[in-house]
Amino acid sequence: MEKEKLHIIPHDHAIDRSDRERLLAQKAQLIWFVGLSGSGKSTLASRVEQELHQMGRLTYILDGDNVRSGLNKDLDFSEASRMENIRRIGEVSKLMVDAGLVVITAFISPFRSDRETIRELVGADRFVEVHVDCPIEECEKRDVKGLYAKARQGLISNFTGISSPFETPEQPEVRVQTHLNDIDECTNTIINYLKNQDA
Numbered sequence: 001m002e003k004e005k006l007h008i009i010p011h012d013h014a015i016d017r018s019d020r021e022r023l024l025a026q027k028a029q030l031i032w033f034v035g036l037s038g039s040g041k042s043t044l045a046s047r048v049e050q051e052l053h054q055m056g057r058l059t060y061i062l063d064g065d066n067v068r069s070g071l072n073k074d075l076d077f078s079e080a081s082r083m084e085n086i087r088r089i090g091e092v093s094k095l096m097v098d099a100g101l102v103v104i105t106a107f108i109s110p111f112r113s114d115r116e117t118i119r120e121l122v123g124a125d126r127f128v129e130v131h132v133d134c135p136i137e138e139c140e141k142r143d144v145k146g147l148y149a150k151a152r153q154g155l156i157s158n159f160t161g162i163s164s165p166f167e168t169p170e171q172p173e174v175r176v177q178t179h180l181n182d183i184d185e186c187t188n189t190i191i192n193y194l195k196n197q198d199a
Contacts, residue, residue, distance in 0.1 A: 020100030026057050027198060028097045030122045031190075033106040034115065034169060035132030036161050037147060038139035040178040040186075041106040044132060047187045049104050052194075060096060062089055063106040077158050083114055090118035097122050110166040128197075130190055131172040136161045138179045 021028055031048065033041040042063050049059050068075070072088055075081040086109050096103045109115055119127040139161070140148040151159035158164045169175075174193045176186040 017098050017100060020098075024058050024100045026100070026102060027126075028100045029102055029126040029128060030093050030097055030118070031102065031104045031128045031130060031194075032109070032115065032118065033104070033130045033132055034109050034172070036134060036136055036139045036166055037108060037159075038142045039132040039134035040142075040183070041108075041132045043183060044130075044176070044178070044186055044190070045104050045106040047183055048190050051187060051191050052102060052104075057102050058100070059102045059104060061104045061106070062093065064108070067092075077156075079158060079164070082158070083111065086111075086114045086118070090114075090121050093118065094122050097126055108160050108166070110160045110164065112167045112169070115169070128174065128194070129169055129172040130174045130176065131169040132186075133168075133175050133177045134179050 017028055031045075033045050035041050045061055045063065049061055052059050067089060068085070071092070072085050075085050086107065089105060089107065093103045093105060115129065119129070136148075143149070147156060147159065148162065150156045151162040156163075160166045174190050176189050178186055181189075
């Protein structure tokens with residue numbers, strides 16, 4: 001396998017990311033929402049995308065359900081598969097950032113090492129980690145799918161926060177607390193950060 005990799009030589013194409021960014025008049029980047037199940041990641045990601053769309057940004061959202069129903073449908077929820085799930089998402093995100101897009105992801109992504117790998121993959125200057133910070137007690141109250149209850153009954157294994165750890169981001173670019181602030185306030189915090197980065 002390693003010998004075969006020696007024959008892989010990336011082609012230098014005439015058009016690169018900077019050309020696409022000029023065409024789209026935007027900075028390509030990856031906005032990575034991380035947090036417990038039920039914290040509000042997908043809801044916030046969707047609102048942020050709407051705001052960016054209104055600002056004329058070309059965006060695309062990747063979230064757990066749409067990726068696991070296609071690209072990663074061969075993966076289970078073991079620790080190894082969850083790490084592979086995030087690795088693939090990171091690689092897809094890198095390609096989309098290279099295409100000049102503002103990529104928005106919403107994944108629990110519980111392990112710091114996985115998130116740092118993706119930061120290095122896309123470039124630290126293009127990676128915005130948004131920690132959707134919400135206590136597990138509040139997330140359980142919001143759990144319309146009943147996943148936490150099933151996890152506590154032992155019906156779901158490797159469930160983050162119950163039978164599998166969640167490693168809290170130590171220095172995210174943005175931290176929002178959805179149990180203390182409403183969706184408009186959280187969205188504004190994120191959008192203001194992104195605007196300041198563009199300034």
